[in-house]
Amino acid sequence: MSRTPQRARRWKLALGLIAAAMLALVLLVTSGQPWVAESRHASAEQVAAARALANEARKSRKSREPVAIEVDAAELEAISAMVTQGFAPNRFEAAVKDGELTLTGSRPFLFRWINIRAEASGKSTGIPQFAVRIGAVPLPRWLSDWALARIQQRMADQGGTLPPVDTIVRSMTIGEDGLTARVLVPPGSLLAHARATGTPPIDEDAVAAVYCRLTRTDEAQPEPLLARQLGRALAATEPTSEGHGAALVALALFTAGPEARELAGDRVALGDCSGPPARLTLQGREDWAKHWALSAALETAAGNRISTAIGEWKELADTLAKGPLLAPRDPSGFSFVDLAADRSGIMTAQALLDPARLEDARARLLRAGEADLLPVATLELSDGLTDAQFARRYGATDDPRFAEKVKQIDAMLRQGGIGE
DSSP: OOOHHHHHHHHHHHHHHHHHHHHHOOOHHHSSSSOOOOOOOOOOHHHHHHHHHHHHHHHHHHOOOEEEEEEEHHHHHHHHHHHHHTTSEEEEEEEEETTEEEEEEEEETTTTEEEEEEEEEEEEESSSSOOEEEEEEEEOOOHHHHHHHHHHHHHHHHOOOOOOOOHHEEEEEOOOOEEEEEOOOOOOOHHHOTTTTTOOOOOHHHHHHHHHHHHHHHHHHSBBBBHHHHHHHTSSOOSSSSHHHHHHHHHHHHHHHHHHHHHHHTOOOOGGGOOOOOOOBBBTHHHHHHHHHHHHHHHHHHOHHHHHHHHHHHHHHHHHOOOOOSTTTOOSSBBHHHHHHHHHHHHHHHHHHHHHHHHHHHHHHOOOGGGGGSOOGGGGGGBBHHHHHHHHHHHHHTTTTHHHHHHHHHHHHHTTTTTO
């Protein structure tokens, strides 16, 4: 018998065994169903709860001392809903039951799901020692630590500066139905730190250069209209995705001041150019200018899913707030005009960042007027709905009625040439 057919059969057998082993591994680490059940979008109450936790944690940034954050079951549910909404189609759930903290994530993979679960209990210095498993495969501690290190390295490679998790979470005590964590929030923006969305890093030197040019030009020639300031910002950059991204972040810093620092981070060195935000208007309102500028910068810094979710969360928070979050003298409540300004900023940023569209978008926006950023027709949309009114008319942000309303708003914006 010839050796060639025998060798061929051996190779086929070896390849078959390798394929079978790979298939078995895929089946072990994936599942037919997600471990995290499908959930509704975050409610106004959940957004308010998460915002309160974030504000409490931010105190450590000013004091540079860890602060104790108590998180109960309802707040963990709120965080889970917001993370799931912001990073869909991925799903996330955090819960404490009978003294055990369980973090579960589900991510679609082909026709199956990758499910990861981490469990911990008791007290710890830094983050707890989690028992982790992926699908049916439990991970040894050293492998879990290695995976966490790789995630942090990936963030660093994408331009973030997120320090080791143990320097943020200094200690944790897991109780029967909640937890207490001592946290120290690092300087800068967590959005800018954690670029897991895959968006490219922001050129901070370019942002600072555009910002300084805006401030100096405005000192010589004051300009209260956002549309004109957008033209100035674009004129200060090269006609590239990177240049336009820097222009949009600089414009947000110029327009919104401290609010935009949450996007760009504290590492953007503005030097002598730094000052109070300019009081720009869009269709006569300061809050619409801020909505537009912040949403455009968010699209640049974090991508569409996050920028869209944050715009909706802000409006939900306004339905419960005694006053609006961005402009004290303007109406509070859920505003579809605010949402139109948000979506216009997002759509404009997408056009300016898209290599196939950026030249045409730039040419149009260099000479933009107010209606090119917020068409007059959108000013007739509902403004200042209470939580009860919004729930009665539109249910929630994942309700088909709300989705239809957003579709109508997008059509109004496109009719005005926005996003072209």
